[in-house]
Amino acid sequence: MRKRLAILLTCLMLLNPAVYAGDFFQGHAEYDDSYKRPQEDLFTDKVDTLDRKDDIRLTVSQVLDGSFSLEGDEFFAKVTSDVVSDKGVIIPKGTIAHGTITQVGEAKRLGRNGYINLSFDKLITPDGREIDIEGKMSTKLHPIKETGKIVATDIGYTAAGGVMGGFFALQALGPAAAIASNGYTIAGGAAIGGTIGLGMSLYRKGKNVLISPGDEIRLKMISSIDLPVYKEEALRDEELFYPGLDIRIANILYEKDPFGEVNTITLSLSISNMSKKTFSGMDLALVNDYNTIFNPSIFGDTKLFFSQLKPGDRFAGKISFSVNNIKDTYWLTVNDRTKNRPIAKISLDNAYKNVAKDVKKRNDKMRQGKKNYYKEDDPFDL
Numbered sequence: 001m002r003k004r005l006a007i008l009l010t011c012l013m014l015l016n017p018a019v020y021a022g023d024f025f026q027g028h029a030e031y032d033d034s035y036k037r038p039q040e041d042l043f044t045d046k047v048d049t050l051d052r053k054d055d056i057r058l059t060v061s062q063v064l065d066g067s068f069s070l071e072g073d074e075f076f077a078k079v080t081s082d083v084v085s086d087k088g089v090i091i092p093k094g095t096i097a098h099g100t101i102t103q104v105g106e107a108k109r110l111g112r113n114g115y116i117n118l119s120f121d122k123l124i125t126p127d128g129r130e131i132d133i134e135g136k137m138s139t140k141l142h143p144i145k146e147t148g149k150i151v152a153t154d155i156g157y158t159a160a161g162g163v164m165g166g167f168f169a170l171q172a173l174g175p176a177a178a179i180a181s182n183g184y185t186i187a188g189g190a191a192i193g194g195t196i197g198l199g200m201s202l203y204r205k206g207k208n209v210l211i212s213p214g215d216e217i218r219l220k221m222i223s224s225i226d227l228p229v230y231k232e233e234a235l236r237d238e239e240l241f242y243p244g245l246d247i248r249i250a251n252i253l254y255e256k257d258p259f260g261e262v263n264t265i266t267l268s269l270s271i272s273n274m275s276k277k278t279f280s281g282m283d284l285a286l287v288n289d290y291n292t293i294f295n296p297s298i299f300g301d302t303k304l305f306f307s308q309l310k311p312g313d314r315f316a317g318k319i320s321f322s323v324n325n326i327k328d329t330y331w332l333t334v335n336d337r338t339k340n341r342p343i344a345k346i347s348l349d350n351a352y353k354n355v356a357k358d359v360k361k362r363n364d365k366m367r368q369g370k371k372n373y374y375k376e377d378d379p380f381d382l
Contacts, residue, residue: 042127043228048085051224056135057081058097058217059327066104066114066209073101079123080216080327080367088229091123093349094289094329097135097219098122105140106208114208115140116373120219127234134222139209139373211373214325237347242334244275245344249351251359254326254366258299262366265348266300266320267332273309281305283335286321287342288328297322327367 058077076096083091103117120135211217251268265286273279281304286294296305300320309315323330334344352360 042230042234044088044231046087046229047226048087048090048229049224049226050083050085050090050133050221052221054083054221056083056091056097056219056221058219059215059325060211060213060217062213064101064116064118064209064211066106066116069101069104069116071101071104075099075101075118077217077219078327082235085229088232089235090227090229092126092230092235094126096124098124099135099137102136116209116211118217131225131227133225135219136222137217137219139211209373214327215373216327216367217373236350237329237331239331239347239350240342240345242275242277242344244273245277245279245334246272246274247332247334247344247346249332249346249348252348252352252355252363253359254363255320256366257297257322262326263324264297264300264320264322265326265330266318267348268318269304269316271309271313271315273311273313273315276311277336278311279309279334281307281319283337284319285333285335286323286330286348287333287345288323288325288330290328292324293333294321294323294330296320 057080059080060075060077062075064075076098079091079093079095079097082089082093097120099118099120101116102119103115105115116139118137120133120137123131123133125131248270249267250270253266253268254262255264255266256262257264281296281302284296284304288294296302297320298305299322301318304315304317304319307315330348332346332348333342335341336343355363
């Protein structure tokens with residue numbers, strides 16, 4: 001049913017030329033060389049190698065669906081973590097990767113899952129450099145490993161069917177019949193149930209691949225390339241400060257919301273307000289690099305949320321934000337309600353460099369999310 005609905009919506013979009021004629025979505029982008037920083041401001045005099053042992057963590061910007069995506073389709077993905085060599089950062093977070101879908105396989109009977117193979121050919125760094133690369137990523141399991149999983153699942157279906165068949169035979173015919181037949185009634189029921197279970201396993205369809213924005217994929221390099229090493233100060237995001245208002249981010253935690261989704265960022269803050277303005281927790285927000293605003297979450301610590309910070313006040317506490325994707329780049333902003341604009345902007349990426357290693361290790365586990373890229377389909381869906 002879900003597939004039919006998705007196909008219907010796609011057809012309606014294609015039949016509406018206004019969507020593609022630009023009647024609703026219009027815009028353009030311009031690049032100005034005056035914003036390009038000199039090379040000597042960005043790099044050290046060191047060079048290091050991005051080689052085949054290096055993985056680059058990315059999140060895609062659009063959905064890649066094994067049921068609808070086609071071979072040859074282009075896509076973009078964003079680097080979610082700095083690629084660090086022995087000498088320093090060589091690929092910064094926020095770098096855009098260009099890729100192509102090279103092969104798509106749909107789910108099949110006998111429990112065979114679908115797969116997507118991706119190829120990467122270019123990186124575009126935040127400072128505007130284009131780097132030609134050779135990289136790949138595949139959701140396809142090794143044939144031996146996949147066969148092992150299918151066999152284990154099929155055995156489970158057969159065994160479960162046998163147990164249920166024997167149970168129903170015992171319930172239907174009773175213990176007396178089982179004793180009189182020396183257990184043959186139970187064995188017969190188990191055999192029938194096992195046959196049904198085996199039939200289910202043979203008819204069972206595998207899962208199709210679904211890679212969504214926020215899912216982390218790993219680009220595996222095919223060939224090596226030498227790259228300059230960035231200066232540490234060149235990787236710091238620009239910030240905006242308000243005179244007399246000192247906000248320090250002491251810790252950053254990635255957490256689950258009450259529904260089990262890893263979409264909450266909890267900040268430990270230290271605030272000193274020596275300005276002439278009064279602020280409250282409701283003036284705080286997170287803003288990502290797409291200028292999407294996220295207000296404080298009611299599921300986190302609400303002490304700061306309902307507090308006022310008058311001139312001369314100091315505060316230390318936590319505040320949480322529910323976001324779309326914890327792997328995006330964020331700034332903590334303080335808004336001036338009278339002017340409806342931010343008067344302070346503090347980078348979470350800058351603050352994260354000073355977070356303790358054990359916290360980063362914990363956050364990395366939270367960032368990994370799901371272990372596979374399969375969507376849950378009805379196993380008997382035609």
